[in-house]
Amino acid sequence: MRAFAELLDRLSLTSSRNAKLxxxxxxxxxxPDPDRGWAxxxxxxxxxxxxxxxxxxxxxxxxxxxxxxxxxSYDYVGDLAEAVSLVWPARPGANREPQLSEVIDALRGxxxxxxxxxxxxxxxxxxxxxxxWALLKLMTGGLRVGLTARLAKRxxxxxxxxxxxxxxxxxxxLEPPYVDLFAWLEGRSEKxxxxxxxxxxxxxxxxxxxxxxxxGKLDPADYAAEWKWxxxxxxxxxxxxxxxxxxxxxxxxxxxxxxxxxALDDEAVLDGELLVIxxxxxxxxxxxxxxxxxxxxxxKLMAAYPAAIRAYDILQVGAEDTRSLPFRERRKRLEAFVxxxxxxxxxxxxxxxxESWAELAxxxxxxxxxxPQVAEGLMLKRWDSDYVGGRPKGPWFKWKRxxxxxxxxxxxxxxxxxxxxxxxxxxxxxxxxxxxxxxRTLTPVGKAYFGFxxxxxxxxxxFVRDNTLERFGPVRSVRAEPRHGLVFEVAFEGLQRSxxxxxxxxxxxxxxxRIRWDKPPGEADELPMLERLLAQMEGR
Numbered sequence: 016m017r018a019f020a021e022l023l024d025r026l027s028l029t030s031s032r033n034a035k036l037x038x039x040x041x042x043x044x045x046x047p048d049p050d051r052g053w054a055x056x057x058x059x060x061x062x063x064x065x066x067x068x069x070x071x072x073x074x075x076x077x078x079x080x081x082x083x084x085x086x087x088s089y090d091y092v093g094d095l096a097e098a099v100s101l102v103w104p105a106r107p108g109a110n111r112e113p114q115l116s117e118v119i120d121a122l123r124g125x126x127x128x129x130x131x132x133x134x135x136x137x138x139x140x141x142x143x144x145x146x147x148w149a150l151l152k153l154m155t156g157g158l159r160v161g162l163t164a165r166l167a168k169r170x171x172x173x174x175x176x177x178x179x180x181x182x183x184x185x186x187x188x189l190e191p192p193y194v195d196l197f198a199w200l201e202g203r204s205e206k207x208x209x210x211x212x213x214x215x216x217x218x219x220x221x222x223x224x225x226x227x228x229x230x231g232k233l234d235p236a237d238y239a240a241e242w243k244w245x246x247x248x249x250x251x252x253x254x255x256x257x258x259x260x261x262x263x264x265x266x267x268x269x270x271x272x273x274x275x276x277x278a279l280d281d282e283a284v285l286d287g288e289l290l291v292i293x294x295x296x297x298x299x300x301x302x303x304x305x306x307x308x309x310x311x312x313x314x315k316l317m318a319a320y321p322a323a324i325r326a327y328d329i330l331q332v333g334a335e336d337t338r339s340l341p342f343r344e345r346r347k348r349l350e351a352f353v354x355x356x357x358x359x360x361x362x363x364x365x366x367x368x369x370e371s372w373a374e375l376a377x378x379x380x381x382x383x384x385x386x387p388q389v390a391e392g393l394m395l396k397r398w399d400s401d402y403v404g405g406r407p408k409g410p411w412f413k414w415k416r417x418x419x420x421x422x423x424x425x426x427x428x429x430x431x432x433x434x435x436x437x438x439x440x441x442x443x444x445x446x447x448x449x450x451x452x453x454x455r456t457l458t459p460v461g462k463a464y465f466g467f468x469x470x471x472x473x474x475x476x477x478f479v480r481d482n483t484l485e486r487f488g489p490v491r492s493v494r495a496e497p498r499h500g501l502v503f504e505v506a507f508e509g510l511q512r513s514x515x516x517x518x519x520x521x522x523x524x525x526x527x528x529r530i531r532w533d534k535p536p537g538e539a540d541e542l543p544m545l546e547r548l549l550a551q552m553e554g555r
């Protein structure tokens with residue numbers, strides 16, 4: 016556990032992507048099987064323990080120290096694993112520290128009744144807080160070290176000197192602790208086979224376009240344009256009698272969308288956007304959220320929120336792998352396939368004709384009423400581009416709409432996680448409205464936790480502490496009045512109706528654009544402005 020704990024500690028304290036990549040690569044190269052495989056599974060989110068719950072961790076620590084004292088400690092630190100790792104009263108004479116593989120083997124076979132005893136024994140044996148923290152994060156699955164699953168797989172590819180796409184395509188045929196994978200990466204055996212039905216193919220991603228630089232180099236005639244739909248990127252595979260639906264990161268969500276997969280009659284692999292589509296029109300993202308992250312769905316939910324795929328590429332038709340064909344040829348095959356399927360659950364993302372970048376810019380700035388109102392911007396794809404996993408420079412670009420801006424007032428602040436666990440870094444903000452008595456009050460419209468520098472975080476944290484009105488565990492309500500408070504300029508991608516928010520609206524991807532220390536809270540925006548904007552987005 017010690018080497019794994021050191022890796023997590025270094026990753027959590029490092030912001031550089033390349034530095035994180037090097038750390039994981041070095042760890043995988045220098046750690047024996049099976050520990051490195053279990054570590055890779057933990058870093059990619061492929062390791063869970065059904066019997067290990069946060070409640071058992073809290074129960075274990077409250078058996079060793081005064082529960083009220085721990086409650087105060089937890090409230091101050093803001094993170095369960097970190098609080099327990101710091102306050103754990105270890106007993107002298109404990110056994111040796113366990114290996115990572117020993118912990119995993121024990122947890123995989125443990126019943127709920129055995130978990131607390133295991134936790135206590137391991138925490139007693141560990142001498143350093145960071146080792147206890149690593150153990151508890153491993154158990155709960157919330158590593159939060161700023162490393163994506165894709166980057167962890169990239170580190171494994173770098174270790175073996177292979178392309179990351181090769182790892183991506185193998186991944187769903189592998190099982191932790193990936194002994195066969197590492198044997199291949201180290202040249203000790205043949206490459207594991209990926210030829211299993213309905214496997215995941217590495218997804219091709221787009222670069223963000225630089226309008227000032229890229230348009231001067233690109234010929235509009237070389238590119239196709241289509242809307243960037245506001246759903247989630249998926250890959251639907253029907254192969255060898257098997258049907259699977261994957262997210263862009265390779266997570267299998269087939270059980271949540273059986274109605275979509277049932278509509279895929281002929282064998283193929285489609286790349287597209289998962290949306291809720293009613294009567295041929297795209298519904299807001301909030302409708303799709305009703306179906307996401309569910310373990311199972313019933314007929315009533317599927318009828319209320321009919322999911323569908325808006326297809327924009329085809330990676331395989333029958334037995335033919337089409338990824339090496341140019342986009343123009345793949346598009347012809349896609350159009351023929353969608354027409355043959357003739358399903359309301361699978362339609363085609365239309366190509367938007369244009370002659371110049373200026374013409375396309377005008378379309379992006381003022382899209383027609385209808386489906387494009389729920390698009391995030393435009394996609395540009397070279398007609399001659401192969402389908403290549405990863406994010407190659409040049410073939411595909413994304414040209415997102417400029418974000419909307421609103422001035423909102425800070426209302427609540429919550430402690431962050433990881434290295435931010437000692438700071439109030441998650442902010443709920445609101446805009447002005449009038450109550451029944453005609454008094455101006457604030458109503459929450461969103462929450463954001465990024466968009467500011469570390470220096471600005473410390474300034475906001477001090478404001479929160481100096482202006483706290485009430486405390487609710489890790490959350491504080493902050494003084495927010497017309498003449499006293501803190502205004503944020505909030506950038507967001509869109510609005511949607513919401514029954515969960517008192518305001519009736521919710522923001523898509525809000526982030527702090529600027530801190531308006533200069534602006535009186537009373538001059539922040541009002542709810543009717545957002546309601547008018549939402550009506551425009553809905554084409555009213």
